[in-house]
Amino acid sequence: MNKETLQCKPAYRLLTLDQINRLHGATLELLETAGVRVLYPEAVDMLAAAGCRVKSDNIVLIPGDLVEACIQSAPSSITLYNRLGNEAMCLEGRRTYFGMGTDLIQTYDMESGRMRPSRLCDVANAARVADALPDIDFIGSYALPCDSPANLMYIDSFKTELENSVKPIFYTAAGSQDIRVIYEMAAAVMGGKDMLRKKPILIHYAEPLSPLTHSTGAIQKLFFCADNGIPVNYTPGMMSGATAPVTLAGAIALGNAEALSGIVLHQLRAKGAPIISGFGMSTFDMKTSACVYGCPEYRLALSACADLFHFYQIPMWGTAGVTDAHCIDPQASMEWTASLMTAALDGANLVHDVGYLGQGLVGHPAALVMCSEIISYVRRMVRGFEIDTEHLALDVIHDVGPQGDFISTNHTFDFFRKEHWQPHLCNRRILDNWQAAGEKTWADTALEKTREILADHRPIPLSSDVLSSLNALRQQAETDLKHTRFES
Amino acid sequence: MSLEQLSKFVEDGESDSARELAETLLVNGANPIEMIEMLTRTMAHVGELFAKLDIFLPEIMMAGDALGGVVKVLGPYLEKAGGRQCKGKVVIGVVKGDLHEIGKNIVKLLLETSGFVVKDLGYDVDPLTFVKEAETMGADFIASSSLMTTTMPRQKEIIEILKDKGIRDKFKVVIGGAPTSQLWADKIGADLYCYDAKSAPERMVSILETSH
Ligand code: B12
Numbered sequence: 001m002n003k004e005t006l007q008c009k010p011a012y013r014l015l016t017l018d019q020i021n022r023l024h025g026a027t028l029e030l031l032e033t034a035g036v037r038v039l040y041p042e043a044v045d046m047l048a049a050a051g052c053r054v055k056s057d058n059i060v061l062i063p064g065d066l067v068e069a070c071i072q073s074a075p076s077s078i079t080l081y082n083r084l085g086n087e088a089m090c091l092e093g094r095r096t097y098f099g100m101g102t103d104l105i106q107t108y109d110m111e112s113g114r115m116r117p118s119r120l121c122d123v124a125n126a127a128r129v130a131d132a133l134p135d136i137d138f139i140g141s142y143a144l145p146c147d148s149p150a151n152l153m154y155i156d157s158f159k160t161e162l163e164n165s166v167k168p169i170f171y172t173a174a175g176s177q178d179i180r181v182i183y184e185m186a187a188a189v190m191g192g193k194d195m196l197r198k199k200p201i202l203i204h205y206a207e208p209l210s211p212l213t214h215s216t217g218a219i220q221k222l223f224f225c226a227d228n229g230i231p232v233n234y235t236p237g238m239m240s241g242a243t244a245p246v247t248l249a250g251a252i253a254l255g256n257a258e259a260l261s262g263i264v265l266h267q268l269r270a271k272g273a274p275i276i277s278g279f280g281m282s283t284f285d286m287k288t289s290a291c292v293y294g295c296p297e298y299r300l301a302l303s304a305c306a307d308l309f310h311f312y313q314i315p316m317w318g319t320a321g322v323t324d325a326h327c328i329d330p331q332a333s334m335e336w337t338a339s340l341m342t343a344a345l346d347g348a349n350l351v352h353d354v355g356y357l358g359q360g361l362v363g364h365p366a367a368l369v370m371c372s373e374i375i376s377y378v379r380r381m382v383r384g385f386e387i388d389t390e391h392l393a394l395d396v397i398h399d400v401g402p403q404g405d406f407i408s409t410n411h412t413f414d415f416f417r418k419e420h421w422q423p424h425l426c427n428r429r430i431l432d433n434w435q436a437a438g439e440k441t442w443a444d445t446a447l448e449k450t451r452e453i454l455a456d457h458r459p460i461p462l463s464s465d466v467l468s469s470l471n472a473l474r475q476q477a478e479t480d481l482k483h484t485r486f487e488s
Numbered sequence: 489m490s491l492e493q494l495s496k497f498v499e500d501g502e503s504d505s506a507r508e509l510a511e512t513l514l515v516n517g518a519n520p521i522e523m524i525e526m527l528t529r530t531m532a533h534v535g536e537l538f539a540k541l542d543i544f545l546p547e548i549m550m551a552g553d554a555l556g557g558v559v560k561v562l563g564p565y566l567e568k569a570g571g572r573q574c575k576g577k578v579v580i581g582v583v584k585g586d587l588h589e590i591g592k593n594i595v596k597l598l599l600e601t602s603g604f605v606v607k608d609l610g611y612d613v614d615p616l617t618f619v620k621e622a623e624t625m626g627a628d629f630i631a632s633s634s635l636m637t638t639t640m641p642r643q644k645e646i647i648e649i650l651k652d653k654g655i656r657d658k659f660k661v662v663i664g665g666a667p668t669s670q671l672w673a674d675k676i677g678a679d680l681y682c683y684d685a686k687s688a689p690e691r692m693v694s695i696l697e698t699s700h
Contacts, residue, residue, distance in 0.1 A: 105637055105667045150638050174638055209587050242590045286544035289594055289685060361666060486638075488585045488612045 009384035011094065012345035014303040020311050023304065026253040027260060028064040035061040036212045036261045040219040043265055050268050067260050070267035076313040078231050078274045080138070080168040081199040083189050084460065088168050089137055091276060091315035094347025096382075098321070098340070098375050099138030100130060101353035102157075102172045102205065104363035107143045108327075110451065115326075115362065118143035122363065123160045125454060126355075129365050131165035132457040135375040138203070140170040140352060142363050151178070151481040152474070158182045158202075159470050162189060164459050169202045170233070170352055175486030176220040179204065181477045183228060188469040189462065197229040203276065203350070204232045208258045210243040217487040219265060226270035233276040233350065234262040235317045239291050240301075242284035248297060252304050255279030263314070276350050278305045278317040290359055293322040294335030299342045306346035318348030321371040322356040328364055328443050332357060336367075337374050344378045366450040370442070373425050380421035391415075425449055491523060495530045498558065501550025507557040520565035523558075531555055531601050539686045545594070552601035574605050575689070576696050578662075579622045580631040581609030583642035588635035591665060595631065595685040602689035615645040622659055628696060631662040631688075640668060644676040660695055664688070 015023070035053075038044050038060050048054050053061040077092035089097045106115050107122040122143035130136040141157035148156040154173045161169050162185065169186075173179035182202070183193075190196040206221040208214050218234075225232035236258040238244035244251040259277045266275045281301035283292045292298070302318055309316035320339035325331040343351045353360070354375070355367035385391065396411040406412050425445045427434060434440075440448075462470070494513065497506035514520060534551045537543045578599055582592050589611040599606050607625050609617060613632075622630045630650075634640045643663050650656040660679040663672070673681035680695055682688040 144637055146637050150641055153638060215587060239590065284590070286546055287538075287541040289545060289591070291590075486585055488587055 006388045007384065007386050010345060010382055011347060012303060012342070013307055014300070014346075015307040020307055023249070023252055023256065023308060024311070026249075027256040028067060030212075030253060030257040031062040031067060031261055032064060033061070034212065034257075035059045036208075036214060036258070038214045038219070038265075040214070040216040043214065043219045043223075046268055047265070050264075062261055062264055067264055070264045071260070071312045071314065073267045073271045074263055074275050074277075074312075074314050075272060076315070078276065078315050079200075080203065080231065081201050082166045082168060083162065083201050083462075084166050085190070085199055089350075091349040094310070096318075096344050096346075096348055096351060097137035098343075098351045098354050098371075099136055099167070099170055100126065100140035100142045100368070101319075101356055101360070102141045102170070103144040104142060104356065104361060105144050105146065106358065106362045108362070108364040108366075110365060110454065117146045118363065119147045120145035120156055120160055122365075123157045124164045125365050126363065126368060127161045127164035128457055128459060129368050129450060129453050131167060131459045132453045133368060133372040135372040135379065136167070136354065136368065138168040138170050138350075139165050140205075141172070142355065142368070149478070151484050151486075152477060154178050155181050155185075155474060155477050155481075158185060159474055162186075162470065163462060163467075166460050168200075170205055170350070171202060172205050173221060175217055175484070176224055177481055177484050177486065178477070179221050179224050181473055181481075183224075183230065185470055185473055188473065189466055193228070200229070200231050200274070202230060204230060205352075206232060206234050208234070208236045208262055210236045210238045210258060211254055212258060214261065214265065215488060220487060222262065222266055223269050226266050226273045226275075229270075229273055231274040231276060232266065233317050233352075234266065235259060235276075235278050235280060236262075237280045237282070239282050239284040240297060241286065244281065248281075248301055248304075251281050252279075252301055252308075255281060255301070255305070256308060276315045276317050277312075278302075278309055278348075280317075280319050290324065292324055293319070293353075293356060293359055294324040294331075294339070296338075298322075299339060302348065303342060303346050306348050310347065315349045318343045318346065318351035319353045320348075320351050321354030321367075321374070322360070324359050326358040326362055328357070328367060328370070328446075332367070333370070333374075333442075336371055337378075340371065340374050341378050341381070344375075344382045365454070366443070366446045369425070369446045369450050369453070373423065373446070376424065377421060385419070491518070491526050494523070494558070495526055498527055498530050498551055498554045499534055501547060501554050503550070503554040503557045506554040507561055510558045510561045514561065514565050520562050520569050524562060524566060527555055527558060528603060531603075535598070535602060535686070535689070548601065549597060552597060555601060575603040575693055576605075576628040577625055578604050578606045578629040578631055578692075579609060579618060579625055579627045580606055580629075581613035581618060581633070582611035583632050583634045583639050583646075584612055584614050585642065586634055586636055586639040587611050588665075589633075591635065591685065592633040595633065595664065595682075595688055598685050599689055599692070604689065604692070615642055615649055618646050619649045619653065619655075623655070627659060629660045629662050629692060631664070634663070634665040634668060637667045640665075640672065643668070643672075643678070647677055660692070660699070662688070662692060 047060045080089040082088040107118040126142035130139045186202050187193045187196045206218045240251045259279050283295045320343035323332040323335035354371045538548045662680045663678045664682045670681050
């Protein structure tokens with residue numbers, strides 16, 4: 001037996017190859033017959049020059065062979081670095097990395113315990129907490145700083161994230177003006193644009209407009225990243241039943257058409273430039289009109305998405321650690337766990353939105369701590385186990401014999417740390433001790449841990465030179481962007 | 489076949505049957521004003537069921553469609569009887585820079601099904617366009633939706649333009665969208681903020697009434 005077969009690893013595949021081909025075929029058919037609406041004239045010209053048919057109303061029909069060629073030219077592996085220049089994530093195959101989403105407009109205040117509009121200090125807190133958490137691989141603004149000047153929100157977020165964590169940053173931008181400032185900030189940290197291109201520390205997150213539309217603003221940001229070799233995550237966020245078919249297969253074909261047409265736009269602009277693709281599919285709740293993040297259908301669509309993008313060999317985006325609960329409660333735990341577990345089993349690469357509450361509108365620093373714990377658990381699960389001689393341990397069993405115990409064997413001593421997961425926070429005290437320690441719930445201990453991190457964790461600081469460059473860029477942006485109207 | 493049956497067809501969203509029955513009833517001399525009053529009550533009932541989460545959005549949409557069909561048939565009869573009623577005229581859109589339009593679409597739908605006449609300006613709408621379209625339509629309401637804190641200031645600009653033109657009093661300004669709030673409405677001087685689409689029709693009717 002070779003080494004592979006001695007390692008047993010849980011993994012989930014939803015689609016058979018036939019099913020992948022059927023969905024892929026449906027996607028190509030959509031792109032060739034329904035096409036996509038492209039609102040940026042420069043992009044329409046580019047597509048026309050590449051052999052697409054342009055109909056009235058900026059509808060562009062994309063031939064299948066062009067789609068296939070662009071799938072081929074997109075890289076299969078993208079490496080991200082932390083701001084110290086060390087490799088942090090290698091997005092490829094079934095490797096899974098977890099991190100935050102962006103732009104939550106409400107945050108629970110750690111002092112009052114109440115929800116209020118998010119502030120820049122919440123971006124700082126989230127980054128600092130995530131910096132300390134071993135199972136959060138990349139960061140995002142998490143909160144949207146409503147106390148920053150409207151045109152500088154994304155710039156302020158990015159700068160604050162750099163100041164409070166070394167981890168790679170997944171970020172949004174309002175348009176082509178602030179995305180440039182953010183890029184310059186990242187370059188300042190890495191010692192220039194060339195260095196940044198070699199060792200990217202950031203991933204931009206832009207979205208097409210479901211159904212079947214690429215807006216001017218989104219394409220401008222996509223092109224900016226393509227031109228500068230910045231990894232970009234270009235993925236539609238559908239709502240099944242509202243902006244996408246209510247049937248999952250239809251939504252998947254639609255989302256895939258939006259994603260693949262995004263890859264075409266990106267690869268035609270800069271062949272071989274790094275792009276992360278995929279699609280998200282919340283459901284639109286027909287009673288409350290809510291956009292539902294925690295539903296099982298979202299997980300199914302993402303599992304299908306993972307299978308499709310593994311097939312295309314293009315790094316794939318995921319969404320997990322999300323819930324529709326508005327506070328930290330058992331529903332949140334359930335939806336966080338189900339989604340994180342599925343993402344890991346799917347082998348999704350860049351899994352964002354960890355710690356989201358309230359249908360993508362609410363954050364809580366302790367949610368990050370709890371999700372990190374769940375990720376740790378999930379990672380133990382998907383690591384599986386080995387069944388080689390040492391792990392089968394027949395000799396040990398033989399030595400111990402009937403009615404003996406394994407506690408004192410060397411074998412136990414050698415392996416217990418690796419084989420058994422150790423929680424950081426979950427309760428494992430026996431009843432009496434738990435009662436004596438104040439009957440704390442997991443949420444209580446997570447809150448305590450969050451306070452501890454916020455009080456004690458000091459992220460590796462930026463050099464004073466870099467800091468002053470960032471300050472100067474921020475100051476310049478304040479004047480330059482004062483009257484900017486971003487293109488939507 | 490009766491008005492009750494018609495009401496049932498509308499409630500169940502059976503457009504074709506509703507339209508056909510309405511035609512038959514009208515030809516046979518049914519009172520169009522009675523009919524529209526009845527159907528208004530039906531839609532109010534459907535709206536209540538929806539607000540209580542007893543029925544689903546597609547169901548209220550189908551009912552709305554069915555009602556729309558009947559209203560078309562009713563139109564000429566109502567005009568003759570002088571009883572066409574409209575609860576108010578609304579221009580609605582999503583503000584400049586914002587592409588999130590599902591919320592706005594739902595508001596529009598619920599307004600239409602409850603008897604408002606609505607002009608939909610779509611998404612990414614310039615503040616000046618809201619005002620111009622409202623003037624052209626002779627609207628009672630300017631309703632704007634914003635889903636992003638970054639685009640909320642455009643709601644304020646609508647009000648500023650109205651003030652600049654000296655026509656602030658001519659329109660009721662209604663705002664909505666997930667990040668907006670009563671606080672924001674107060675700050676920019678909007679007349680009404682609605683947390684969700686369901687509450688909008690009733691509250692819009694009531695602010696129009698209090699101002700008359
Ligand atoms: C779906 C969605 C999208 C879709 C929109 C598709 C479409 N055709 O509409 C797509 C994928 C295109 C999208 C794009 C983006 N999005 Co978006 N999106 C959402 C999401 C998940 C759901 C919105 C929704 O439709 N909800 C369901 C509807 C029914 O609810 P609603 O709109 O709130 O409307 C209800 C009420 O508010 C009220 N109402 C609404 N309008 C009005 C108006 C009046 C007059 C009245 C009376 C009532 C009323 O009635 C409705 C029914 O009850 C939200 C998160 C959320 N849960 O809100 C993020 C969210 C709004 N998006 C966000 C962001 C950041 C973006 C992007 C910048 C992402 C990116 N990386 O590019 C882009 C921006 C594009 C642009 N320029 O507008 C942020 C906004 C943060 C902020 N700045 O404030 C949010 C909050 C998510 C997040 N935390 O990141 N998004």
